[in-house]
Amino acid sequence: MQQPQLLDEEAAFEAAGSADVLILACGAIAREVLAVVALNGWQHVTVRCLPGKLHQTPQLIADAVDAKLQELKGSYERVFVAYADCGTAGALDRVLEHHGVERLAGAHCYGFFAGNEAFEKMHDEEPGTYYLTDFLARHFDALVIRGMKLDRHPELMTDIFGNYRRLVYLSQRDSPELLERAREAAATLGLAFEHRPTGYGELQPALERFVSRLDLTTASPTSTGADRT
Amino acid sequence: MSDDQLDLSALTDDELVAQMHDDLYDGLADEIVIGTNLLLERGWGPEKVLSDALVEGMRIVGVDFRDGILFVPEVLLAANSMKAGMAILRPLLAETGAQRIGKIVIGTVKGDIHDIGKNLVAMMLEGAGFEVIDLGINNPVESYLAALEEHQPDILGMSALLTTTMPYMKVVIDTMVEKGIRDDYIVLVGGAPLNEEFGKAVGADAYCRDAAVASETAQALVLARRAAAAAS
Numbered sequence: 001m002q003q004p005q006l007l008d009e010e011a012a013f014e015a016a017g018s019a020d021v022l023i024l025a026c027g028a029i030a031r032e033v034l035a036v037v038a039l040n041g042w043q044h045v046t047v048r049c050l051p052g053k054l055h056q057t058p059q060l061i062a063d064a065v066d067a068k069l070q071e072l073k074g075s076y077e078r079v080f081v082a083y084a085d086c087g088t089a090g091a092l093d094r095v096l097e098h099h100g101v102e103r104l105a106g107a108h109c110y111g112f113f114a115g116n117e118a119f120e121k122m123h124d125e126e127p128g129t130y131y132l133t134d135f136l137a138r139h140f141d142a143l144v145i146r147g148m149k150l151d152r153h154p155e156l157m158t159d160i161f162g163n164y165r166r167l168v169y170l171s172q173r174d175s176p177e178l179l180e181r182a183r184e185a186a187a188t189l190g191l192a193f194e195h196r197p198t199g200y201g202e203l204q205p206a207l208e209r210f211v212s213r214l215d216l217t218t219a220s221p222t223s224t225g226a227d228r229t
Numbered sequence: 230m231s232d233d234q235l236d237l238s239a240l241t242d243d244e245l246v247a248q249m250h251d252d253l254y255d256g257l258a259d260e261i262v263i264g265t266n267l268l269l270e271r272g273w274g275p276e277k278v279l280s281d282a283l284v285e286g287m288r289i290v291g292v293d294f295r296d297g298i299l300f301v302p303e304v305l306l307a308a309n310s311m312k313a314g315m316a317i318l319r320p321l322l323a324e325t326g327a328q329r330i331g332k333i334v335i336g337t338v339k340g341d342i343h344d345i346g347k348n349l350v351a352m353m354l355e356g357a358g359f360e361v362i363d364l365g366i367n368n369p370v371e372s373y374l375a376a377l378e379e380h381q382p383d384i385l386g387m388s389a390l391l392t393t394t395m396p397y398m399k400v401v402i403d404t405m406v407e408k409g410i411r412d413d414y415i416v417l418v419g420g421a422p423l424n425e426e427f428g429k430a431v432g433a434d435a436y437c438r439d440a441a442v443a444s445e446t447a448q449a450l451v452l453a454r455r456a457a458a459a460a461s
Contacts, residue, residue: 059297059421089392089422107392123393127367128342149302159305163342163366 021045021214022075023207024068025082026061027052028135029109032172033082036204042211046076052135055109056147058087066095073099080210082203084108104206109133113170113201122196128165130191134172137182145188157189166192172200237263242271246282253286254293256306258313265314275321276358283314284356288441291349295439301345308349315356329360331451333417334376335386336364338397343390346420346440350386353444359384370401377405377414383451386443387433389420399431406432415450419443 021042025033027049037045050064065081072079081096081103096103106112110131111119122129136143145151148160167189169182179195186193237260240248245264252260261283268278290307293299299307333354337347344366351361362380364372377385385405389395398418405411411432418428419437428436434450437443 057297057300085392087392087422089424120393124340127340149306153302153306155309156302156305159309159345160301163344 020077021211022072022079023047023082023210024065024072024079025049026055026086026109028055028133029082029203031134032200032203033207036200036207039204040208040211045211048072052139053143053147055086055136056143061086062088062091062095065092066098069095069099069101078214080207082207084112102210104203106202110170112203112206113172113198114196115198115201122168126166128163130161130164130167130189132167132169132182132185134175134178137169137171137178137185140181140185144185161189161191164189164191166194168194168196170196170198172198238267242268242273246285249282250286250289253283253307253310254290254299254303256303256310258306258310261310261314262317265317269317269321275318275325276327279315279318279322279356283311283318284353284444287311287349287353287356288444291353291440294349304349305345308352311352311356315352327358330358330448331383332360332362332380333384333386333447334362334364334373334380334382335384335388336368336373336376337366337388337390338394338401339367339369340397341389341391341394342366343420344388346390347386347388349440350388350419350437350443353440354386354447357444357448359447370397370404373401374404374408377410382414383454384415384417384447386417386419386447388418390422392422395420395422395427396431398433402432415447415454417443417446417450 021044023033023037023045025047030047030049030052033047033049037047048068050061050068054061054064061083065083069079079099079101081092081101083092084104084106085092086108092103104112106116106119108119108131110133113133114122132140148156150157150160167182167186169179171178171182174197182195183193235248237245237248245267249261249264252264264282265278268282269275287307290299290304294304335347335351335354337344351363355361362376362382364376373385373387387398387401389398402411402416405414405416416433417435417437418431418433423436425436435446437446
């Protein structure tokens, strides 16, 4: 199959495929969603992403998803939203209920990567835990240091991170480079470092359940309404 | 001062206060210190400087934070600027012996270490004339109860940022009910994932959607309670 292309992780992109099934994903898990699509050879599944930087401003997520679903209304037979609650405090669920669309279970991407149960345990063990995924390790400087203005105002470090005690890197892929970046991030924030490889965690089975329920996986790639893209 | 910088001393009082609102919004602590001192030199009382220049400026910041116009770094810079102004005013306010409006015990609930919003509320309440007992973060019910007993406040304020930790507010309120002390206090709750409905469901007196609302609500409920007590 044609390999999905990552066009712009921080803006929006569209994976290869035709237009029967849409996965509208957070850009912060774009690579992982595309990897699951590729692993399963889903040519009838289109992936679109919202900017990954929304991860840092959860209050903007529900409106952004709503606007995108509105824009794409009628273009796909089925839609799945690859977001957890992601700090929207139920606002995303209200949007999805309106559109009749389901999402990933759990509170955060950390939860579905680590496993929601394991994540809760980790949080109970140390509430002052700051989490990084591959995306956040890769973009730590842009999203956290520059995004939180710590480069220009290092005095905010204590205000923002003073209550954290450790950084846990939940890695999706085995990447020495990202591992090193995560370790450096912990050092920058003055936190103890832990690495917990998670792979795609509950993301992969959740997407597979969604697509398999559609009973479309055996459909011909040429019969999936590509003219609607 | 460079040529392109505004000379705050050349502004009228109204212009200076408006400029201080802008400077708070932009997180310019040095300018807030200059503005605060200028107003005091011009004979303003510390209470008026606090309410008109600082609290009103932070009210605007808090509303824009709630509405997604400002984000955490900008709010922290603004809050730090307000702190710089309050550091000048606090001893002066203590000297004047101004009557406190009331007392509040405030803290983030168990399992939650987020305190930016809570700190903002504490600052606004202090600015409004409350004595604030800040319990910090990750508070189990026992900490709240001990603080209520020790400080005998008018208000208990609880904050949470996580959907997973906000239900703990109900644990605290239910425990207060069990101990027969719930009605002795006004209970206010707040935090990004909360809403009005949640506040009612857990048995709080009010949900406060931002720091300015928390301050207004605290003042209104304390005055109402006192009026009711006086009438009975």
